Amino acid sequence: MGKKLKYIVGILIIGVLLFFVFLRLTKPKEEVEAKALPTVTTISMEKGNISVKxxxxxxxxxxEQFVLLSKISGEVLEIYKENGAEVKKGEKIALLDNQKQIDAAKYSLEQARAQAQVASDSRDRLAALRDSGDISVQDFETANAQAKAMDAQVKAAKLNYDTQLEFASITAPADGILQNSILVQGAFVPQGTQLGTLMGSxxxxxxxxxxxxxxxxxxxxxxxxxxxxxxxxxxxxxxxxxxxxxxxxxxxxxxxxxxxxxxxxxxxxxxxxxxxRSDVETLPVNVIYYENEEAFVYIFERTEGEEGVLRKKKLELGLMGEEKVEILSGLSPDDQVVSSWNNEMYDGAKVRLQAESGKAGQTKDEPVQKESVTESTKESVKEEKG
Missing domain, CATH: 2.40.30.170 (Efflux pump adaptor protein, beta barrel domain)
Structure with a gap:
């Protein structure tokens, strides 16, 4: 009985071992996770304008330019306009100390007016005597000439006085902008000094x-x-x-x-x-590649769903601006030009189109985003491996 039991137990153990071996040998291969395809974004050509600076x-x-000169020697008392200021014709720019000359001119004017008054009064008296016949016409004409001479002296003295007043003020000869001014309040400037320039408006x-x-x-x-x-x-x-x-x-x-x-x-x-150029087909400069000095782009050629392959297309370029380039030939309006970049780009490379493609999105200078593999992608990979 004991031997029979041992025999049965041995058979059971062998059976269990054979069962596990069978399971091991017949176990299906583990599903192979499909590798994610590189994603790309695309854009199309757009009509636009290009300019090159x-x-x-x-x-x-x-x-028109005017030189501002000091017509007198004197100290700068006031500065009314600084460098770069807009001024109108006749507007004061600065005031120089010319008081001594002004006072002297005023004194000369007052003296001339007094002398002219005396000469005028004398002429009036002689005019009455001439009319009564008490003096000759010649004597009256002499007095009249002296009175006129005194009037001329008054005018000259008045002109000198006004000139001294004018010389004290630096004024704008025309509308314009003050430039290169050397005026400093309190500084002494000699006569004839160039104080600045006025650029005509x-x-x-x-x-x-x-x-x-x-x-x-x-x-x-x-x-x-x-x-x-x-x-x-x-x-x-x-x-x-x-x-x-x-x-x-x-x-x-x-x-x-x-x-x-x-x-x-x-x-x-x-x-x-x-x-x-106006109203021409354009692409961003940064989607253009070069090989042996020939320009080309990658376009997305759809195969199934959002999947496709890259195709290289040579281009003929026109005017190139800072951001856009003119496309003369090589593309059709329906071509989806790849605007992103990754290190697996080559003619025939399998890729997946990223969502929102067709707009100006990633450029080849931006990092490429990876997307998870969908069930349909996994199934297609399984079929290929099978």
Missing amino acids: EELLGEISAN GAQQLNFFVTEELVKKLQLGQGVVVEKGKESHTGSITEISSVLVPQTGLYPVKASVENTAFPEGSKVKLSLIKDS
Whole structure:
């Protein structure tokens, strides 16, 4: 009985072992998780405008300029306008100390008026005597001439007095902007000192030079933008010379610019449009690749659902701006151009289209986002492996 029991137990153990071996041998292979496909975003060509700017250096000059000179020697008593200030014709800019000359001129004027009054009274008395026949006409004419001479002296003294008053005040000879002022309150300035300049109001002149290639593209009236520091002003081309400067090989160009606070001779940066295209097919510059100096893009070719492959397409490019480039040929309006980038991009690479594609989204400078693999993707991978 004991041997029989042992025999049965042994058979059971062997059976269990064989069962586990059978399960082990017949166990199906584990499902292989499908590797996520790289995702891409796409855009299409868009109609738009492209312009190419040229940046140059220029120099500002005034169409009308006045030099402010000190007509007397004296101390600066008051300063009414600072550098860069707008002034109107006749408006005071500064006041110089000219009191001694003014006082002397005033005294001379008062003396001349007193002498003129005496001469006038004497002439009036002699006129009555002449009428009564007590003096000759010749004596009256002599007195009359003296009275007129005194009147002339009064006018001269008055002019001198007014001139001294005028010389004490530095006034604007025209509307404009005060530049290069050296006025300092309390400082002494000799007669004839240049105190500053006044740039006439209105447009200023911008002078610059361009190459032969660029001069052929410029037009009278074409706009320019002038910048210096944080200031920006607009203007237009008024003169394009057809004669180059031998020393530089460049062509002089002049433009009229709205009145600025830039001093005469200021160096400024200017920009102008040297070429442009309107209503042309465009793509962002950063979706264009180059190989052997030939431009190309990757387009998304759909295979199933949101999956597809990349196809390389060569392009013929036109005008290239800072952000957009003109597409002359190589693409159709329906082509989905890949606008994102990853390190697995090549002709024929399998990819998956990211949601919201077709808009200006990622660029090839942005990191590529990965998406989880869907059940349909897993099944397709299983079928391939099977």
